[in-house]
Amino acid sequence: MPKVLVQGTAVAALGLALAGCSSITNHRGYINDEVLIASVQPGLDNQQSVRGTLGKPTLVSQFGDPVWYYVSSRTEQAPFRQPTIQQHTVLAVQFDEAGNVVSTDRSGMEQVVRISPDGDETPTLGRERGFLQDLFGNIGTVGTGAPAGRGPGGP
Template sequence: MTKAGVKNSGSNRLRAAVLVAAVTVLLPGCSAIRESRGYIVDPVLTDAIQPRIDNQQSVEGTLGRPTFTSQFGKPTWYYVSSITGQRPFNRPRIRVHNVLAVQFDENGRVVDVSRSGIEKVVFLDPNGNKTPTLGRERGFLEDLFGNIGQVGGGGLPGGAPGGGPNGQ
């Protein structure tokens, strides 16, 4: 083999090693991200909650504190969990959503245990281009420069008289 052939062979090996290293470093960035949020559901524990037998203390001892509680109506504890998935360059999407609702009577005993899933989730599609406000439409420059001369301490040029609290 000539010197040029040996030199090309070493150069090709170096290029291949750099290519393999680059692929090894960049490829994990293309994998999906999975994230769990909220209460981690353990079917053995959730199935152990029995109506008319358990009370608030036993539920708290078994499942822990709820994600949130009802503010109106019958006392209800909600245990909420979501699993989201995200592909590179995309927004996260809910893959699995579970709500365990434990309803109590006025004495604190379990009346009902119900489960719901993603079918009850409301997906909103907000308009990202503008925020609706009441009143007249303002332009960009009005938003940017609209307060110049409007706000200031009392006695300062351009400020309102009596700049303190309650106009004092």
């Protein structure tokens, strides 16, 4: 009987260890409900009915025709790693000047752009100086602004 108990404990410990290595799934933004999205019809709905059906938009266009954007993302994060986007959708509801729905468009992962930064430093204009130049670069230049004998403490 003790052998079965030890094996059971080992299996339970292994299960807990593997559970600690599982990915974390996180949802960000608007929660898509296909029934509600399908109920928004161009020509029938207006801004008030869309707000009542879908809720407050994630983003509203600032220029051009009024467009409301509903953004949704699902990310996964493995232990000790950065989160990665697994699913991304954007619902764009376009309105006319009177506030009536003109069209609804959906886009997904094909519109997501991966950006890889160019290192840990921002390039700047100017001289490139090394550590020793920074440390000893001002030797001999201190006090050269005033002519000899005319500075503070001079005759």
